[in-house]
Amino acid sequence: MDTVGNTRTGPRPGLRERKKQRTRDALLRAAVELFTTRGYDHTTVDEIAAAVDVSQRTFFRYFSGKEEAALALQAMTVAHFVAAVRARPAHEPPMEALRRAVLDGWDRISEVIEAVVPVELYLRMYRVIESTPVLLAAHLRRSAETEEELARLIAEREGLDVDADPRPRVAVAVFGGVIRVTERLWSTGPDVSLEAMRTLTAEYLDQVGPVLAGDWRVR
Amino acid sequence: MDTVGNTRTGPRPGLRERKKQRTRDALLRAAVELFTTRGYDHTTVDEIAAAVDVSQRTFFRYFSGKEEAALALQAMTVAHFVAAVRARPAHEPPMEALRRAVLDGWDRISEVIEAVVPVELYLRMYRVIESTPVLLAAHLRRSAETEEELARLIAEREGLDVDADPRPRVAVAVFGGVIRVTERLWSTGPDVSLEAMRTLTAEYLDQVGPVLAGDWRVR
DNA sequence: TGTCAACTGTCAGAGGCTGTCATTAGCCTC
DNA sequence: GAGGCTAATGACAGCCTCTGACAGTTGACA
Numbered sequence: 001m002d003t004v005g006n007t008r009t010g011p012r013p014g015l016r017e018r019k020k021q022r023t024r025d026a027l028l029r030a031a032v033e034l035f036t037t038r039g040y041d042h043t044t045v046d047e048i049a050a051a052v053d054v055s056q057r058t059f060f061r062y063f064s065g066k067e068e069a070a071l072a073l074q075a076m077t078v079a080h081f082v083a084a085v086r087a088r089p090a091h092e093p094p095m096e097a098l099r100r101a102v103l104d105g106w107d108r109i110s111e112v113i114e115a116v117v118p119v120e121l122y123l124r125m126y127r128v129i130e131s132t133p134v135l136l137a138a139h140l141r142r143s144a145e146t147e148e149e150l151a152r153l154i155a156e157r158e159g160l161d162v163d164a165d166p167r168p169r170v171a172v173a174v175f176g177g178v179i180r181v182t183e184r185l186w187s188t189g190p191d192v193s194l195e196a197m198r199t200l201t202a203e204y205l206d207q208v209g210p211v212l213a214g215d216w217r218v219r
Numbered sequence: 220m221d222t223v224g225n226t227r228t229g230p231r232p233g234l235r236e237r238k239k240q241r242t243r244d245a246l247l248r249a250a251v252e253l254f255t256t257r258g259y260d261h262t263t264v265d266e267i268a269a270a271v272d273v274s275q276r277t278f279f280r281y282f283s284g285k286e287e288a289a290l291a292l293q294a295m296t297v298a299h300f301v302a303a304v305r306a307r308p309a310h311e312p313p314m315e316a317l318r319r320a321v322l323d324g325w326d327r328i329s330e331v332i333e334a335v336v337p338v339e340l341y342l343r344m345y346r347v348i349e350s351t352p353v354l355l356a357a358h359l360r361r362s363a364e365t366e367e368e369l370a371r372l373i374a375e376r377e378g379l380d381v382d383a384d385p386r387p388r389v390a391v392a393v394f395g396g397v398i399r400v401t402e403r404l405w406s407t408g409p410d411v412s413l414e415a416m417r418t419l420t421a422e423y424l425d426q427v428g429p430v431l432a433g434d435w436r437v438r
Numbered sequence: 439t440g441t442c443a444a445c446t447g448t449c450a451g452a453g454g455c456t457g458t459c460a461t462t463a464g465c466c467t468c
Numbered sequence: 469g470a471g472g473c474t475a476a477t478g479a480c481a482g483c484c485t486c487t488g489a490c491a492g493t494t495g496a497c498a
Contacts, residue, residue, distance in 0.1 A: 016464050016475075023476095044453065055478050060455065095431065137360035141352060144359060144399070158435050167435055169400045170426045177396030180363070181388045207389040209431060212314065216377050216386060235444075235495050242445095263484065274447050279486065439498100446493070454485085462477070468470090 024062050026052045029117055031069040036124040040070060040132045067138050070129065073113060073122050074139065078146055080112050081105040085153060094154045094168070098175045099205055106198050123192055130187035140180070147176045178204050243281050245271045248336055250288040255343040259289060259351045286357050289348065292332060292341050293358065297365055299331050300324040304372060313373045313387070317394045318424055325417050342411055349406035359399070366395045397423050 013021075030051040034043040045066055049059045063069040084104050088097035113122045129135040147169075155161065155168040162168050182200045186192065210216075232240075249270040253262040264285055268278045282288040303323050307316035332341045348354040366388075374380065374387040381387050401419045405411065429435075 014464075019464085020476080045455085046453085056454095057456090057479080058477060061476080064455095066454070094435070133360060136363070137356035140359035140363060141356035144355070144403075160435070166423050166426045167430050169404075170397055170423055171430045173396030173400045174393045174427060174430060175396075177392035177394075178389055181392045184363075185388075204385050204389055207385045208393060211386050211390045211393060212428060212431070216313070216379070233496070238495085239445080264486085265484085275485095276448080276487090277446060280445080284486070441498085442496085444493100444495080446491100448491085449489090450487100452485105452487080454483105456481105456483080458480085460477105460479085462475105464473105464475080466471105466473080468472105 023052070023054065023058070025116060027054070027059060027062055028069060028072055031063075031066075032073065032117055032121055032125050035070055035128050036121060040066075040128055040135055067135065070125070070132075070135055071138060071142065073117065073125055074129065075142070076112055076116075077105065077109060077122075078142070080108070082146065082149060082153070085150060090157060094158065094171050095175065097157070098150070098154075098172070099202075102179065102201060103198060106194055106201070109194065119194075123194075126183075127187045127192065130184060143176060143180065147172045150176075174208060175205075178208060242271070242273065242277070244335060246273070246278060246281055247288060247291055250282075250285075251292065251336055251340055251344050254289055254347050255340060259285075259347055259354055286354065289344070289351075289354055290357060290361065292336065292344055293348065294361070295331055295335075296324065296328060296341075297361070299327070301365065301368060301372070304369060309376060313377065313390050314394065316373075316376070317369070317391070318421075321398065321420060322417060325413055325420070328413065338413075342413075345402075346406045346411065349403060362395060362399065366391045369395075393427060394424075397427060 027048060031043075031048045034048060034051065043066075045059055046056050048066075048069070049056045059069075063072070081101055084101040085097060088101060092100070109122070110119050113119050129139050151169040151172045152162050154171060155165070158168070160168060179201070182197070182204050186197045186200055189196070246267060250262070250267045253267060253270065262285075264278055265275050267285075267288070268275045278288075282291070300320055303320040304316060307320060311319070328341070329338050332338050348358050370388040370391045371381050373390060374384070377387070379387060398420070401416070401423050405416050405419050408415070
């Protein structure tokens with residue numbers, strides 16, 4: 001099964017495969033639905049399984065744990081983001097490529113998510129993640145893994161050795177740091193629209209340069 | 220009780236307090252000892268409690284969970300780092316203050332840690348954290364909290380409003396991003412000496428400027 | 439010294455997660 | 469289309485983390 005979970009392509013699979021896909025989708029939907037209404041901590045795996053009329057054991061055959069179910073939607077968008085970076089023209093400077101890839105990602109998010117759940121639900125889940133300590137922690141760890149992948153990707157683009165030249169990892173770390181700030185501000189702020197996320201991201205990325213200039217008091 | 224755990228100052232406390240401190244230290248030592256030898260996942264709370272001859276319930280009265288015990292040493296050094304930033308002279312530019320505070324932190328780490336466990340054990344524990352998914356996740360979440368605290372601190376230094384001016388948060392995010400890269404490289408690399416950590420940190424922080432310059436191929 | 443409050447141990451139980459094994463249900467061949 | 473093969477599932481049993489409740493113990497302090 002596709003780890004990321006919802007790539008529907010190729011020839012029509014057999015009944016068995018279709019059934020599995022349906023079960024997984026149903027579990028994911030039920031989980032997100034419950035998480036966003038009752039909260040992550042107040043939702044038990046038994047409840048999720050019961051909502052889909054499946055045994056608890058089966059839930060754990062589709063998801064490595066409660067956590068994975070909660071982060072599955074995120075994983076999908078992240079995968080598309082990485083693909084977008086990979087697709088950027090080679091002549092773009094690294095930071096520029098990363099910047100355009102995220103902003104593009106936010107623009108295309110509906111296409112990716114809507115196949116499984118309404119985007120609105122995805123946005124609500126995003127806030128659950130940000131406000132639930134264990135989920136935030138897991139999310140940050142995954143972000144670290146993504147950063148490693150991106151660093152290798154950037155190094156390749158620029159014809160560098162990731163383990164010899166610090167710049168790819170530093171670039172991605174700087175970028176990732178800013179992205180995480182915007183994620184948190186957006187999810188705790190008043191305007192949770194996609195447009196707000198876009199402008200916030202762009203605005204904050206623009207601040208990296210000024211920040212390095214020593215004296216901030218002169219604006 | 221002090222959350223960070225091991226600030227021994229002020230007048231000599233009563234027998235009860237001293238006993239509590241001893242129990243906590245013993246639990247922490249036992250935990251770290253077991254984590255670094257058997258590994259975090261293969262150590263149960265029962266084993267830690269048994270090693271100190273205390274009930275499992277008591278362990279949970281001193282630490283909110285297994286995780287907190289594993290990150291307690293880290294928490295101590297982080298607290299000292301934040302204090303160091305606070306102590307930097309006001310005329311230093313933000314990034315400079317942060318940089319000097321970390322490097323200072325590494326220099327003084329023995330003074331902070333040695334009161335509880337040998338530094339060597341601390342360094343080994345550091346690597347356990349970095350190589351244990353759940354611990355790394357928790358560590359990253361705490362780092363995010365620290366960043367928020369630092370952002371407020373920097374904003375205050377510079378006479379800015381954290382919620383109005385993006386720069387404090389961006390600065391800290393950039394800094395934190397680089398620090399985390401060095402942490403990971405160091406803990407997975409061949410040379411785990413303190414000196415290696417110091418030079419790695421300095422070297423990588425120096426790369427932030429160059430990274431933002433567009434064309435990397437011209438070195 | 440006796441009372442109070444803090445600390446501890448014991449017990450019971452919820453919830454996440456795993457191994458095992460029997461049963462069910464697609465799939466494929468003859 | 470009957471039967472064998474194998475993947476998927478359900479049903480337990482059990483480990484581990486963590487919490488609440490209650491009773492026993494031990495410093496602190498008048």
